[in-house]
Amino acid sequence: GxxxxxxxxxxxxxEGEDFTTYCNSSTTLSNIQWYKQRPGGHPVFLIQxxxxxxxxxxKRLTFQFGEAKKNSSLHITATQTTDVGxxxxxxxxTSYDKVIFGPGTSLSVxx
Amino acid sequence: xxxVTQFPSHxxxxxxxxxxxxxxPISGHDNLYWYRRVMGKEIKFLLxxxxxxxxxxxxxxxxxxxxxxxxxxxxxxxxxxxxxEDSGVYFCASSQAGYNNEKLFxxxxxxxxxx
Numbered sequence: 574g575x576x577x578x579x580x581x582x583x584x585x586x587x588e589g590e591d592f593t594t595y596c597n598s599s600t601t602l603s604n605i606q607w608y609k610q611r612p613g614g615h616p617v618f619l620i621q622x623x624x625x626x627x628x629x630x631x632k633r634l635t636f637q638f639g640e641a642k643k644n645s646s647l648h649i650t651a652t653q654t655t656d657v658g659x660x661x662x663x664x665x666x667t668s669y670d671k672v673i674f675g676p677g678t679s680l681s682v683x684x
Numbered sequence: 685x686x687x688v689t690q691f692p693s694h695x696x697x698x699x700x701x702x703x704x705x706x707x708x709p710i711s712g713h714d715n716l717y718w719y720r721r722v723m724g725k726e727i728k729f730l731l732x733x734x735x736x737x738x739x740x741x742x743x744x745x746x747x748x749x750x751x752x753x754x755x756x757x758x759x760x761x762x763x764x765x766x767x768x769e770d771s772g773v774y775f776c777a778s779s780q781a782g783y784n785n786e787k788l789f790x791x792x793x794x795x796x797x798x799x
């Protein structure tokens with residue numbers, strides 16, 4: 574079946590350092606979404622990428638969708654303590670397929 | 685606008701008992717999903733409703749799990765009888781119908797502990 578993988582599983586950074594999490598799918602994806610879950614909270618939608626090679630930015634966050642539409646990355650520039658949480662990528666094979674989540678990358682930011 | 689509502693927020697039951705979780709999606713959202721997260725692992729898909737119909741239930745672990753969505757509004761997920769490995773956080777999510785444009789809105793989850 575379809576699998577979505579993420580690395581690293583955990584990342585500890587000093588405040589102000591950059592952070593990147595990588596997402597890989599075993600199959601080509603129709604689109605990819607990113608969600609953030611704060612400790613004790615629930616996943617919250619961040620962004621969706623649809624086109625091959627697409628790059629989107631949200632302030633200090635940069636999202637990229639690979640040319641083959643099988644991988645994606647999230648890069649945070651100059652992390653802040655508010656960035657703490659688990660970042661999940663989620664993808665679907667077709668537009669009407671179920672959304673499959675990766676295992677997430679847990680980010681800790683040391684002040 | 686109200687978000688996705690789930691209750692109870694926590695449930696502690698003994699092995700062999702029955703538990704029913706409820707999810708009220710955002711009004712007007714045809715799509716309703718159930719997911720489970722166990723011990724900080726991935727958010728695992730359980731099933732997907734489109735209105736009152738089960739679109740995909742391939743993630744349901746076994747026949748101890750029964751999900752319903754009567755009238756295409758709220759949904760319930762019953763676990764009977766509960767086993768230890770059923771412990772985890774059960775999330776419900778809803779989304780509007782739309783081609784390639786499904787942003788999932790999650791509820792706060794139900795933390796289920798089976799002792």
